[in-house]
Amino acid sequence: MTATPLPLAQSSQDAQGGACCAPIARQPLSEGDAAELAVLLKAAADPVRLRLLSMIGSHAGGEACVCDLTDAFDLTAPTISHHLKVLRTAGLIDGERRGTWVYYRIIPEAVNKLGALFTPLSEPVSA
Amino acid sequence: MTATPLPLAQSSQDAQGGACCAPIARQPLSEGDAAELAVLLKAAADPVRLRLLSMIGSHAGGEACVCDLTDAFDLTAPTISHHLKVLRTAGLIDGERRGTWVYYRIIPEAVNKLGALFTPLSEPVSA
DNA sequence: CTATGATTTAGATGAACATCGAACCAATAG
DNA sequence: CTATTGGTTCGATGTTCATCTAAATCATAG
Structure with missing residues (x-):
């Protein structure tokens, strides 16, 4: 981050709950949208977290x-907990304690958001 | 990679060009499918590479x-080239030289594959 | 041959990450 | 209250990663 002073970079038609951006092949992602989506993707881009998800x-x-969840992996409880926290921090999952569990x-x-991002355009822009 | 000797882990209904796996909320990903998809996602999970894509x-x-592409970033040519190679190695893009460029x-x-993975189920499993 | 576009290699650096063991918090059962 | 079991948080460690500089390489055009 070299402090790029871009003035606009409006976050598409995000409404905090809908799809953040147009499909990846529709229009160039803004710097801000790319950063936001990268956070989401980075959280998902791990075999363990993908399986947890x-x-x-x-x-x-x-x-x-x-x-x-824990028993399905060859990992210690703290490690699973860490992965769950990464997913939770990214906003991909939500946790709630009910009694013991x-x-x-x-x-x-x-x-x-991710699904919409990777949705291909129905019309392939000719060729 | 600690050489996990898993015997089955059949890669769903992959046909090397279709969607690798069922949507993330349909059924648990196999260890192999999760690893394969994580490679793809890890390549995409970077702001610069997302914008390149x-x-x-x-x-x-x-x-x-x-x-x-190069001019849109505040990065050196080797760095852009590096990111393009990551995307290419992961199989997300393909490059071809035509003349000078x-x-x-x-x-x-x-x-x-990624789009299908994050496609939500049309029927939200009741509630 | 020279200049331009692009990739590669090598080395370096600082940040982020996955994992673990140990300590710690929450809730239930005696 | 005191175990005990389920989960999380806290350091520590070793690895991976993004980026740079610098130099070398390769392909094409003139």
């Missing part, structure tokens, strides 16, 4: 207890 | 010359 998202009721669920809006 | 994909004709274009199949 899909285990949580595909679990019955849309949520999963940490106790269900902590349950996590996916935040669909965040996943939608 | 969208600049290439949204450029007229579906391809962009490196000379068009090198042109890059997006590989749609790779982008589609």
Whole structure:
């Protein structure tokens, strides 16, 4: 970050819950949007976190207890907890303690942002 | 990589050009699929590379010359070249030299894999 | 041959990251 | 209150990464 003094860089038609930006092949991403999306992607770009994400998202009721997640990996509990925190900090999941256990669920809006980003244009700009 | 000797881990219904896996909330990702997708995501999870990707994909004709890309960043040529190589190695873009200049274009199949991964289920599993 | 566009290599540096063990907090069960 | 079990936080460690400078390489055009 060399303190680039760009004046505009409006964050597309973001409404804090919708798709942040146009599909990647529609128009160049602004510097700000790219930074914002990179945070989301960096959180998802790990094999363990990807599996955690899909285990949580595909679990019955849309949520999963940490106790269900830990056993599927050859990692210590602190490491799993760390990965969950990365996902939570990025805004991809949300956690809630209910009694003894902590349950996590996916935040669909965040996943939608990524889905919309990589959605190909239906019309391939001729050729 | 501690040489995990997993025996099965079949790569879903991948056909080397289609969507690798089911959406993230449909079923748990296999260890192999997660690793494969993490490579793709890690390549995309950088502000500079995201912008490169969208600049290439949204450029007229579906391809962009490196000379068009370099000026948009405050980075040296080797650094841009490095980022392009990361994207190319991951299979997200493909480059071709025509005369003096090198042109890059997006590989749609790779982008589609990510799009399909983050596509939400149409039916939100009740609630 | 020379100049331009682009990639590569090598080395260096500072930041970010994945992982672990140990300590710590929260809630339930005796 | 005192275990015990479930999770998180806290350092520490070794690795990966982005970026630069500098130089070398390669391809093409003139």
